[in-house]
Amino acid sequence: MKKYQAILMAAGVGSRLSAHTRKPKSTLGIDDQDGETIIGHTCRQLSERDFKINVVVGYRKESVKVQLRDWPVRFYENPFYRVTNSIGSLWFAREALVHAQERGQDVLLANADVYFGEDLVDRLMLCPDGLVMFGDSSRTKVGDYFFRTNDQGMLVGNGKGLDVSERTCEYVGIAKVASEMLPSFIAQLDYLIWNGKFDMWWEDAFYSFKEMAPVRVLDAEGSFWGEVDTIEDYQRILDHTAGGEGR
Numbered sequence: 001m002k003k004y005q006a007i008l009m010a011a012g013v014g015s016r017l018s019a020h021t022r023k024p025k026s027t028l029g030i031d032d033q034d035g036e037t038i039i040g041h042t043c044r045q046l047s048e049r050d051f052k053i054n055v056v057v058g059y060r061k062e063s064v065k066v067q068l069r070d071w072p073v074r075f076y077e078n079p080f081y082r083v084t085n086s087i088g089s090l091w092f093a094r095e096a097l098v099h100a101q102e103r104g105q106d107v108l109l110a111n112a113d114v115y116f117g118e119d120l121v122d123r124l125m126l127c128p129d130g131l132v133m134f135g136d137s138s139r140t141k142v143g144d145y146f147f148r149t150n151d152q153g154m155l156v157g158n159g160k161g162l163d164v165s166e167r168t169c170e171y172v173g174i175a176k177v178a179s180e181m182l183p184s185f186i187a188q189l190d191y192l193i194w195n196g197k198f199d200m201w202w203e204d205a206f207y208s209f210k211e212m213a214p215v216r217v218l219d220a221e222g223s224f225w226g227e228v229d230t231i232e233d234y235q236r237i238l239d240h241t242a243g244g245e246g247r
Helices: 040-050 061-067 086-092 093-105 118-126 179-194 231-242
Strands: 002-010 052-056 075-076 107-112 115-116 130-135 147-151 157-158 170-176 216-219 226-229
Touching: 002 040, 002 061, 002 086, 002 093, 040 061, 040 115, 040 118, 052 061, 052 086, 061 075, 075 086, 075 093, 086 093, 086 179, 093 107, 093 179, 107 115, 107 179, 115 170, 118 130, 118 226, 130 147, 157 179, 170 179, 170 226, 226 231
Parallel strands: 002 052, 002 107, 052 075, 130 216
Antiparallel strands: 107 170, 115 226, 130 170, 147 157, 147 170
């Protein structure tokens, strides 16, 4: 039996990048020599670390499945990917959360269009806290989504519109739910879904916990990562991988 579970959200359209490509963002290539893609890179390093890998697909689902045909991946499908946000995708992979709970496995959750290195995976899974997310304290002026943490590194504020003076770090796109927190996490996910919060992100299940249970934010400063929202984001990843790093 695998030691951990991973659920990668790969169902979204990626509208901000649609002017440049119709490919799902996670299937964009990052290595011309071996044809590796962003999601392939993630699956390779997770497989090497004893993860059972689950991927939620929607937009151009067969493209994602073809890219991962060589990996032992369990696929879940979100047929409503055009009308739900990513919390809907996690809902369709609820079975994987339940299986992890039954087996006492920690769960890594990530957006499939995020490129991240092995050091972040190792730090995340070794962290003893029950609810853990990554932020980057070197990015507080410009970014997509921001966190505010207290002196103990716990999440106390979050948002796209968080005032610059309140920003501690930019959210990276990777999180962990330890096995002992899965019953509460699944219950919170159920609550949000059954109350019609389909426009939320999967991360909102974490954010809603910060008043009930501490959410640890690890600092990714000094480690390379990139989420593909724009063509400039993608080029930054290509520039990094061309330098031979992040392997």
